[in-house]
Amino acid sequence: MEYSIALNFEDGVTRFIQCRDNETVLDAAYRQRINLPMDCSDGVCGTCKGQCERGEFDLGDDYLDEALSDEEAARGQVLTCQMVPASDCVIRIAADSQRCKTGIAEYGGAVAGVETLSDDSLELSIDLDDGAALGFLPGQYVNIDIPGENEYRAYSFSSPPGADRATFLIRNVPDGRMSGYLRERAAPGDRLMLKGPLGSFYLRPVTRPILMLAGGTGLAPMLAMLSQLSEQGCEQPVHLIYGVNRDDHLVKCEALDALTEALPDFAYTTVVVDETSEHPRKGYVTHHLAAEMLNDGDVDVYLCGPPPMVDAVLAHFETLGQQPAGFYYEKFTPKRVEEAA
Incomplete structure (x- = not known):
């Protein structure tokens, strides 16, 4: 049995490794030529500390409290030299990929x-x-x-x-x-x-309702997330607000309709900016983002769109006086060139 481990580095690079039964993440990474930070490899120094954002694992009890406190462990922090996965995992690594002698x-x-x-x-x-x-x-x-x-x-x-x-x-x-x-x-x-x-914009474990906000081709990552949710199942309600400039810019609605069948508690709302449109909902996404959609803050919000949209949503949260428990967003432009490449 092998588990897929996603290592998310500080510079935005993600590398996947395969971890064998009873193999620590640190050993698996080194076996696949990724040098995760470490000094002792014995659970003493804490140099290999990371944050597990998804997955099941066993840390054992052979590490010192000075390396990883009970409070840190309760927050999902791990020592990769001690962590033995029991499922696929996502781990945030406190180092950039080049320092770990890997890359894109x-x-x-x-x-x-x-x-x-x-x-x-x-x-x-x-x-x-x-x-x-x-x-x-x-x-x-x-x-x-x-x-x-x-x-x-x-x-x-x-x-x-x-x-x-x-x-x-x-x-x-x-x-x-x-x-x-x-x-x-x-x-x-x-x-x-x-x-x-x-990128650090990706679907987290679903523990509360989800609100997705997409502008134009910012719909793309939402489709990937929704497809994943339809495959793995989702017990939380999911709502998408999808905004475009003109009626004919609304695309992939058939795919969204199919996802409403695959995900029983998924619904989506479309919004068109064009004032001359006959669409029932005109204006910007923020015009149709009501306070109750934030569920008194018990909601995870995923937002992808052009920079003005992202800034407008951030300002709208301030106006509503509510902040979501989880807020993940990505700004995009026609030419998004990353220094990491």
């Missing part, structure tokens, strides 16, 4: 198709060389090289982890390098390189 992984794939969803958005499908090898957490993104150019762009997965075909919602920018390639030159079979996964 590269994966290959071929263009399966490009679909124009609206004049504002495209959907890119990539047949991965090894879908199982490209581990990521729903909500994360990769950098995709633009064929024939020494540039890349960052896009969130709209498909769930483990699929042989990865999909991405891409804003159709008139002068965009990736948009231009997809509109004018892309052909089935074109080779693409994907680098990642990256």
